[in-house]
Amino acid sequence: MSDPVSALKNATYVADIAEIKEVGPVGMITLRGDLASKPVQKACMTAAGLKIPQQRHCFTQDGNSIAWMSPDEVLIICAYDDVAAMLGKLNNALKGSHALAANVSDARAVFDVSGPSAREVMAKLAPVDLDPSQFTAGMFRRTRIAQVPAAFWMPQEDMFRVICFRSVAQYVFDVLGVAAQPGSEVGVFRR
């Protein structure tokens, strides 16, 4: 069997204000359906051990995460090798329900942006209020990064995990790198 390859082969950019790292391959399953319905909630629990997150939040347990994408969509994030089994369990649990689960792992790229100025790097590129009082660990945000759609959340303070389409992985990596250039810190979030 061929080996999975992430979009940028784990390219890394290290600057003293932030570090950009392509991580992956990462397992990702899109699940669409009525998030308030029993079958969808039960499927997430049985397949991934996850409950449906609050609106615009990402919930993590035992290495698996589930992110609120829209009123009828969640994204399950897991180990790349676990996707096939998890998808099987999801589809099994969703039999007869009006819902769809699909493996989107290879359609996306994932980056970690970390370091003392990680918030600033993100704030330069996304039209989101990233003040520490407004955007906190556990929140999930779909938005744009410069000119392309993206989503991110903070697994912990001073660290962002960014998801974008695989086709724009190089663009997102480059633009994050520009925003993290040495000497480009603004200090707007300094406490």
Next chain:
Amino acid sequence: MLIVSCPNCGITAEETEFHAHGEAHITRHTVGSSDDQMETYLFMRKNPKGVHFERWRHQNGCGKWFHMARDTMTLEVFGTYSAQTYNPPKDLLAEIDAKRPGWRDVS
């Protein structure tokens, strides 16, 4: 720049996260319509300076559609509301009546 609140996901952000998709609450004539109806749908718009009702989509966000009432002259956003409706909500219309008396005469 417009500051827009999406009624589907609760995000408030500036307009570049969203995309406008034209006038709302019009009949989109299609297959089987007369030439006159098609012309009305495609070209005959009042386009008043002031109060507009539009369809918008949270393009770089939750991806959902919604409606927005705004003033094209002052860029004030009066409000956003569900895409699943044929008419603006009554309380929003009352608010616009209070802020822009006479707007109904020109639109």
